[in-house]
Amino acid sequence: MRVNGAETSAELEPRVSLLDALREHLGVTGPKKGCDQGACGACTVLVDGRRVVSCLGLAVQYDGREVTTIEGVDHPVQRAFVRNDGLQCGYCTPGQICSAVGMLAEHAAGEPSAATERVTSRPTLTEAEIRERMSGNLCRCGAYNGIVAAIAEVAG
Amino acid sequence: MKDFAYVAAPDVATAVRAAADAPGARFLAGGTNLVDLMRQHVERPDTVVDISRLPLTSVEETKSGGLRIGALMRNSDLAAHPLVRTRYPMLTQALLAGASAQLRNMATVGGNLLQRTRCPYFYDRATPCHKREPGTGCAAVGGFNRSHAILGTSASCVATHPSDMCVALAALDAVVEVEDVRGTRRIPLADLHRLPGDTPHLETTLAPDELITSVELPAPAAAPSRYRKVRDRASFAFALVSVAAALEVTDGTVAAVRLALGGVAPKPWRAVEAERVLTGAPATEESFRAAADAELAPAVTLDGNEFKVELARRTIVATLRDLAREGSRA
Ligand SMILES: Cc1cc2nc3c(=O)[nH]c(=O)nc-3n(C[C@H](O)[C@H](O)[C@H](O)COP(=O)(O)OP(=O)(O)OC[C@H]3O[C@@H](n4cnc5c(N)ncnc54)[C@H](O)[C@@H]3O)c2cc1C
Numbered sequence: 001m002r003v004n005g006a007e008t009s010a011e012l013e014p015r016v017s018l019l020d021a022l023r024e025h026l027g028v029t030g031p032k033k034g035c036d037q038g039a040c041g042a043c044t045v046l047v048d049g050r051r052v053v054s055c056l057g058l059a060v061q062y063d064g065r066e067v068t069t070i071e072g073v074d075h076p077v078q079r080a081f082v083r084n085d086g087l088q089c090g091y092c093t094p095g096q097i098c099s100a101v102g103m104l105a106e107h108a109a110g111e112p113s114a115a116t117e118r119v120t121s122r123p124t125l126t127e128a129e130i131r132e133r134m135s136g137n138l139c140r141c142g143a144y145n146g147i148v149a150a151i152a153e154v155a156g
Numbered sequence: 157m158k159d160f161a162y163v164a165a166p167d168v169a170t171a172v173r174a175a176a177d178a179p180g181a182r183f184l185a186g187g188t189n190l191v192d193l194m195r196q197h198v199e200r201p202d203t204v205v206d207i208s209r210l211p212l213t214s215v216e217e218t219k220s221g222g223l224r225i226g227a228l229m230r231n232s233d234l235a236a237h238p239l240v241r242t243r244y245p246m247l248t249q250a251l252l253a254g255a256s257a258q259l260r261n262m263a264t265v266g267g268n269l270l271q272r273t274r275c276p277y278f279y280d281r282a283t284p285c286h287k288r289e290p291g292t293g294c295a296a297v298g299g300f301n302r303s304h305a306i307l308g309t310s311a312s313c314v315a316t317h318p319s320d321m322c323v324a325l326a327a328l329d330a331v332v333e334v335e336d337v338r339g340t341r342r343i344p345l346a347d348l349h350r351l352p353g354d355t356p357h358l359e360t361t362l363a364p365d366e367l368i369t370s371v372e373l374p375a376p377a378a379a380p381s382r383y384r385k386v387r388d389r390a391s392f393a394f395a396l397v398s399v400a401a402a403l404e405v406t407d408g409t410v411a412a413v414r415l416a417l418g419g420v421a422p423k424p425w426r427a428v429e430a431e432r433v434l435t436g437a438p439a440t441e442e443s444f445r446a447a448a449d450a451e452l453a454p455a456v457t458l459d460g461n462e463f464k465v466e467l468a469r470r471t472i473v474a475t476l477r478d479l480a481r482e483g484s485r486a
């Protein structure tokens with residue numbers, strides 16, 4: 001598995017999740033464990049550029065893939081989070097940022113969302129679109145307004 | 157999570173052979189349901205056959221004008237596929253109404269079909285549940301049952317099938333193609349899931365070692381269609397009630413209708429009674445209400461979910477009304 005551009009390997013039992021492999025075995029602690037049930041998004045990472053929740057995948061399933069965690073992200077959305085107060089405690093932030101990076105790529109590829117009026121159209125990133133597309137990332141501190149503003153700023 | 161033997165299957169033949177050789181094995185696709193249930197010790201397989209790399213990830217046009225969808229296609233890829241968006245918009249809407257973007261990037265078509273109920277007691281090993289452990293009881297009947305089913309239930313289980321995608325597939329008359337070491341067969345979606353009866357632990361008509369390889373959609377109808385989902389928050393929540401509908405109106409009369417319901421039954425619920433009442437009837441609010449009433453007449457409610465009858469009625473009527481308007485504008 002490549003993690004943040006570096007070839008890594010570990011001998012793991014098949015029951016180890018991708019999240020636990022990263023945090024406990026590879027020392028990559030950016031992805032956070034919130035719920036361990038797919039419901040909060042704190043553990044979001046990019047696999048081959050696509051956002052996933054690392055708590056519900058087994059590490060063995062990602063053998064040979066390219067995994068990017070917040071440690072490997074270098075994207076304008078990071079500064080935009082700081083400028084727009086997109087965080088308070090910061091626990092959800094690594095997941096929010098990875099999710100935002102994946103989301104912007106999905107939108108650039110023309111993918112619709114549940115907020116898209118006509119699914120055959122190419123939607124623009126309105127506030128409603130951003131909120132819907134980011135609904136897999138919860139923020140216990142309620143920094144949502146800043147998060148949406150940060151993403152809107154980068155989306156232009 | 158209990159330890160298990162892990163088999164990575166590079167092709168279908170290896171996958172079905174491994175499952176046949178290890179009774180009680182589970183196929184692992186996106187993992188978004190199975191890994192969760194294994195972590196809660198609700199699922200405890202000795203062998204896990206990883207099918208996530210099987211090359212069943214494409215959408216092909218069939219000779220009859222429909223589509224064949226590979227079972228390992230991700231929910232997000234299917235929702236965004238140009239042929240699905242243009243020809244089966246109801247399916248795109250249903251997929252996008254489910255879970256979150258991250259989960260849809262992992263979840264597969266086969267896994268979505270076979271995802272298990274979200275009844276909280278099914279997940280909680282400290283409570284009785286006939287589905288998890290036959291013969292122990294049902295904690296939902298006297299417990300918190302706001303999310304539970306009103307149609308097709310039994311004394312032993314009142315859980316819902318939680319999928320959004322499946323509701324659209326039920327309305328679209330999808331056919332599921334499966335394979336095991338003995339060969340292949342085709343199962344209409346309506347016959348894939350079972351009602352609980354007194355065996356709620358048996359959820360489908362598949363043998364444990366049968367692999368879903370694809371889902372076939374018949375040629376699309378021209379009628380306007382829609383998936384509408386009602387839930388406790390605006391996004392990222394399971395349906396309380398959902399409706400997949402397609403309505404074709406000619407000269408003010410219902411020429412054809414497809415209607416399926418989610419959130420109200422133990423399986424994706426094709427509303428055949430409502431369709432029967434509507435076909436040939438005037439496309440009016442009165443007909444829509446009569447159809448909804450006919451479908452919901454056999455509803456059996458619990459303390460917490462009585463509201464679902466009225467909610468389902470209103471959602472059916474509103475969806476059909478919108479489609480009738482859309483059709484008359486076109
Ligand atoms: C927080 C959360 C919220 C969610 N919200 C929604 C929602 O609003 N709406 C909704 O519809 N869904 C929702 N889901 C459920 C999600 O859609 C399912 O978990 C997903 O579709 C399962 O697909 P998978 O590929 O990950 O399946 P897996 O977890 O890999 O497998 C699920 C089951 O299917 C079997 N299986 C998988 N593929 C095959 C195959 N090809 N042949 C035979 N058996 C197979 C497995 O053995 C297993 O028993 C939610 C899930 C989570 C975690």
Ligand code: SF4
Pocket residue numbers: 273275276277278284285286287288293294295296297312313314315356
């Ligand atoms: S409703 Fe079904 S799944 Fe829920 S506790 Fe009762 S038997 Fe178990």
Ligand code: FES
Pocket residue numbers: 032033034035036037038039040041042043044053054055056
């Ligand atoms: S820890 Fe993975 S989604 Fe919450």
Ligand code: FES
Pocket residue numbers: 086087088089090091092093138139140141142143
């Ligand atoms: S900033 Fe604290 S949880 Fe989001």
